[in-house]
Amino acid sequence: MNILIAHQPIAEATADIIIVPAQKNLDFTQIFSKEVSARIVASMKKAVFTGEWGRAELFIAPQGVNAPLIAVLGIGKEADDEDKYFEGLRRALAIVLMDARVHMVSRIAILAPSVSDVSPIVESLMLTNYWFTEHSKAMAQDAHMRSLKEAVIHVSGEKEAALAKKEVKKTHSILRGVELTRHLVNQPASHMSPNVLVQEAKKIAKTSKNISITVLNRKQAQVQKWFGFLAVARGSKEEPYVIHLKYRPKKKPKKTLVLIGKGITFDSGGLSLKPSIHMENMKIDMAGGATVLGLFSLLPILAPDIAIHGIIAACENMPSGDAYRPGDVVDTMSGKKIEVLNTDAEGRVTLADALTYAQTLKPDAIIDLATLTGACVVALGETYAGLFGNSQSLNTLIKESAKKTGEGVVEFPLPEEYRSTVQSMIGDVRNTSAMKTGGAITAALFLQEFIEKNKVGEAVPWAHMDIAGPVYAEMPLIPYWQFGATGYGVRTLVNVVEEFGK
Secondary structure, eight states: OEEEEEOSOGGGOOOSEEEEEOOTTSOOTTTSOHHHHHHHHHHHHHTTOOOOTTOEEEEEOOTTSSSSEEEEEOOOSSOOOHHHHHHHHHHHHHHHHHHHHHTTOOEEEEEOSSGGGHHHHHHHHHHHTOOOOTTOHHHHHHHHHHSOOEEEEEOSSHHHHHHHHHHHHHHHHHHHHHHHHHHHHHSOGGGOOHHHHHHHHHHHHTTOTTEEEEEEOHHHHHHTTOHHHHHHHTTOSSOOEEEEEEEOOSSOOSOEEEEEEEEEEEEOOTTSOOOHHHHTTGGGGGHHHHHHHHHHTTHHHHOOSSEEEEEEEEEEEOOSTTSOOTTOEEEOTTSOEEEOSOTTOOHHHHHHHHHHHHHTTOOSEEEEEEOOOHHHHHHHTTSEEEEEESOHHHHHHHHHHHHHHTOEEEEOOOOGGGGGGGBOSSSSEESSOSSSSOHHHHHHHHHHTTSOBOTTSOBOOEEEEEOTTTTEESSOOSTTOOSEEOOTTHHHHHHHHHHHTO
């Protein structure tokens, strides 16, 4: 899709659909003639539409508009906060874009009331215009016929146009990282193995002199004591790999941030086999790792002045004669022993080693992203991630970063009284809680057991994001999501990275 900027009045634009945000007083005379404005308002009244937040309507354009169709985007009547306004703009535009597919629209013109509106408009355009067609001829044909070919964003003047072009360039680049994550998560396990993640990471490392990569195979990981991770990997014939991407700025880094992504390329549950209905989409269990890769693909463009490490322990969780068993006690890099009560709680076992390794890098903060628990989906549904951590300032940074993107996140507590439920009578910790409720919280408490304190009782700031709900949409609840991978988390991490060094 070609995204252009124009500074002539949108009333002079020629397109298949002309799209304008609803005015708070439902008066469009600053955009169109009085007659055209009156007809637009009449159509809105007929649809019982008063410009409500996140809603949109598509009408046959009245005479005097250089397009067969006109769309009005609901931005809300009241002066809501800016982030909510932008999210309403994204959603309302996406509704129109999905309608445009039905009409096989190829060219649209959109009015951006201000330059700050350009970025959310571009986000909505690219998120909605995404297609995953690699394995479907019918889908590829549909994409060819129905994809939007050109979008022209109209701003108020030449100065605004110059600024808007910069916004388009940056946002377009960021959304390419989101698309990479979506593509990786959408791939079936037959086309997504630990080695595929390795090859993708190597491609990213080649894009910049500031990015380097280290990859450990099974034997090398054994030498470095990734014992928990390797226990999970035992059941699969696929070679497991530890991927460590490193970004260093040209100047001395102000801070160091470690990002960990869960990288289970297929999760059968192991010997604690999942019911088939819960196994169908377990190709998505590497979404945390894919999110880290999506972010790393953007670092040459973002050029942050902090050091960033990306760690992905990639393997499959499969049943076999060599698979780890319920009741086993496995060693970890930290020296703590995990009593395995359920082999389907494997992600936290791999993350235990990743967290221990991350702390050897002496970071200023660690963030892990994982499709960790169904309990989090039960608690929050499919559009919000759960956030846990030991640092309120880090949690606040993540929440504020997510709010800017419209990506939902809810902070959970880590109650000290629940900690005993992940203590083991056989080993040091157990990989499932003795308490049958609060599964997302007790999983996070398990992870916290591997965040070590120093001699004065301080631990590195750490945050855990349980992204099981929003990374994949079987029933897209947000208009700019499509069926399948959403790319959740990449844009939030971009904001985190940009703010972390300040």
